[in-house]
Amino acid sequence: MTSPRTLRLIFAGTPDVAVPSLRALHEAGHDIAAVVTRPDAPLGRKRVLTPSPVAQAAEELGLRVLKTARLDDDATSELAALGADLAAVVAYGGLVREPLLSAPAQGWINLHFSLLPRWRGAAPVQHALIAGDAEIGTAVFQLVKELDAGDVYAQETVALPPEATAGEALEILAQTGARQLVEVVAAIADGTAVAQPQTGEATAAPKLALADGLIDWTEPAERVFARYRGVTPEPGAHTTLDGARVKLLALAPAREAEAPGDAALAPGATAAIRGGVLIGTGTEPLLLTRVQPAGKGAMAAADWFRGLRDDVRFGA
Template sequence: MRLVFAGTPTAAVPTLRRLAAEHDIAAVVTRPDAPLGRKRVLTPSPVAQAAEELGLPIIKAARLDDEATAAITVLGADLGVIVAYGGLVREPLLSAPAHGWINLHFSLLPQWRGAAPVQRALIAGDTELGASVFQLVPALDAGDVFATRVIEVTAEATADAALDALAVGGAELTAEVVSSIADGSASALPQEGAPTLAPKLALEDGLLDWSEPLERVFARFRGVTPEPGAHTTVDGIRVKVLAASPSTQEQLEPGEIVATKTALLIGTATRPLAVSRVQPAGKGAMSAVDWWRGQRAVEGLRAGA
């Protein structure tokens, strides 16, 4: 198959590498270089870096406008494959490849249509995560599905680790679908069931509510780590929670903080959350216990206050 591939983040790289090993990649479409780090150095996207390493032609476009559409259309691709590109594919580009476009989405559609499926699934406490490959249509993540697969993710995995696992499993799934389209055996079925939506996360989505049960607090921590980041307030100061795990200790009052040798136990509506690493506003990352020691454990100081 002659393919055009569109993607931007690290999660799209395994699929690009897998398809490049099996098919002719006419071009790779990705977002323009972005400023990263404290010095705001313009840096190619992970997909652009992988494409350059593979010696593939690259089209950098902030959106798939008339110019990008023209550049892609002349390639004469059999199929377009998109994985987290970060922009919409509209007509006439949607119909330009002979077989249209397929999309690898990191959810079990119709669950979690939108920009943050893995994060929203974790926040909701879903016990199954997976990937779907579907035919791209104008409506958001609504096309007929070629294949879905449940992909095992560890019970304490945060969003970045979960996405890494899904990216690898999703690459295999996408390769299978592309091969089936190539040999004419592919079939896609309409999505069944009521869809749920997964809009992009905002900073406020990371706020931990200590009045909730531990399971809900930890689920939110997993879903918002590393971005936009789990956080709480202590004595009016915003503190980012970088590493945490469920505790087996006895119940504390919601927001109550008790230090052990290795972590801070913070009370919820049930058992405490063990927080081992934090980043207070304006400071670097540090051990939660060291940070708490620096607060001199003021009597009555609580998380969320």
């Protein structure tokens, strides 16, 4: 039996979601000539400079690491000299331009967390959840100059738990996408890979800002919950109370038994129940179970609510 052909690769990625792909390509036996990632970033209250998750994984695997915020002339020269067959990028956080785009013999491929051409951009999962998309998935495509517009080698729809947040969805897609990426690299290696042009309407998924996490309680419950899912954990769902920002750390649809007689709560109006706080929307209420008030740590919503006045109304 013939052994699978391996390639000399460059891998570019930065956050946790890129780590499964790096590990999977390494385990598949490919020669990873270099791992490109963003520079160390200050984390925590003490702002300690910390290597990216991909940098930490690469160092654990004994791989060469190039930390750079931009793939500039110096980075291009260093990477082009490696003689790579192919480069794979998963959430690196920077643009790949010519002449680096054409430096590997087979170019660059990208694992993207959407069903292209829907949700091209930096935050595809977040936008898909906010929009209430019925389907979500991953795509591996050929990187080209235009943003996320290259021909697609493989696409896969992935079923998610109905209440999964963006963070939870990305954890799932990172695993299924890593397998998909390895399969595409194997097909490229043995010459059987075929990429097809993207078809359908393209939509944009730009990086979310803090303002995208602000909840509008006058919207229907399903739209409020969709936004909560899409902005959790980043940039974070929040509301206002007496002009101060309150982070909503755990929000869910209220079950029938949890909201007897409270279905008529006005948007933003609240009612304490066992285990949490009901909040009115444009339709039925939602249940808040964990919260972080301004200037305080995370806590159970029920505990926080007991110390407030009786007429609490969010969004005021």
